[in-house]
Amino acid sequence: MGEHIVPGSGGKRRLGVMGGTFDPIHHGHLVAASEVAARFCLDEVVFVPTGQPWQKSHQKVSPAEDRYLMTVIATASNPQFSVSRSDIDRGGRTYTIDTLRDLRAEHPDADLFFITGADALAQILTWRDAEELFSLAHFIGVTRPGHTLTDPGLPDGGVSLIEVPALAISSTDCRARVERADPVWYLVPDGVVRYISKRQLYQSGTEGARS
Ligand SMILES: Nc1ncnc2c1ncn2[C@@H]1O[C@H](COP(=O)(O)OP(=O)(O)OP(=O)(O)O)[C@@H](O)[C@H]1O
Ligand SMILES: O=C(O)c1ccc[n+]([C@@H]2O[C@H](COP(=O)([O-])O)[C@@H](O)[C@H]2O)c1
Numbered sequence: 001m002g003e004h005i006v007p008g009s010g011g012k013r014r015l016g017v018m019g020g021t022f023d024p025i026h027h028g029h030l031v032a033a034s035e036v037a038a039r040f041c042l043d044e045v046v047f048v049p050t051g052q053p054w055q056k057s058h059q060k061v062s063p064a065e066d067r068y069l070m071t072v073i074a075t076a077s078n079p080q081f082s083v084s085r086s087d088i089d090r091g092g093r094t095y096t097i098d099t100l101r102d103l104r105a106e107h108p109d110a111d112l113f114f115i116t117g118a119d120a121l122a123q124i125l126t127w128r129d130a131e132e133l134f135s136l137a138h139f140i141g142v143t144r145p146g147h148t149l150t151d152p153g154l155p156d157g158g159v160s161l162i163e164v165p166a167l168a169i170s171s172t173d174c175r176a177r178v179e180r181a182d183p184v185w186y187l188v189p190d191g192v193v194r195y196i197s198k199r200q201l202y203q204s205g206t207e208g209a210r211s
Helices: 027-039 064-075 086-090 096-106 118-122 130-136 171-179 190-199
Strands: 013-020 044-049 081-083 110-117 138-142 159-162
Touching: 013 027, 013 096, 027 044, 027 064, 027 110, 027 138, 027 159, 044 064, 044 086, 044 096, 064 081, 064 086, 064 190, 086 096, 096 110, 096 130, 110 118, 118 138, 130 138
Parallel strands: 013 044, 013 110, 044 081, 110 138, 138 159
Antiparallel strands: none
């Protein structure tokens, strides 16, 4: 872990893909994307908020438009970051295989690098069409406090594991803090704190907004 591995063909555009439910987006997501962008010489990182995250169907998830707008607010100041509506606009359950096919069609000349935290990487073999995912993108697993980063048995050369600055932040904890009226300042970007307040997300008694 921690080597400067830079896979991909010379001269091609290098596009990072950071998929997530982002309910809400927090500094753990942003630091992971920034660190991978620097280490893998990425030209851009596209954040892709999920439409319907099927492996979170047991929990309530905020409306896609709120999660999309928070992601736009959080990434707006970084010229290397952008946000895709691909998973939201496709409709139905979100599968990364579809995300990567859409991004490939949109950026036929780019090499794709899909960024996942240690917890998500551990589940990757349960994802739809898992064996095909690795032909569409190189996977980059990043460290996350409380989780062990290991290769869950992916094809040779399909994944790189890297250490990123440790931020013990989760969306679950941010939601619980808002519900308890505890602060989320400095866990999420300032604009996201204000958006949560404006839309009264995560507050007790407003759970009807989540489906
Ligand atoms: N603090 C963090 N450090 C590194 N990676 C992270 C961190 N938080 C989330 N990630 C990664 O970002 C991606 C999107 O995560 P997601 O939007 O589900 O956030 P989350 O904090 O895990 O949310 P929740 O607590 O609701 O499950 C996943 O690959 C996840 O592993
Ligand atoms: O493709 C799948 O079957 C699949 C199953 C679970 C999660 N994912 C993707 O993993 C990323 C992180 O998801 P989540 O649920 O932890 O926010 C996001 O891009 C999801 O679309 C993908």
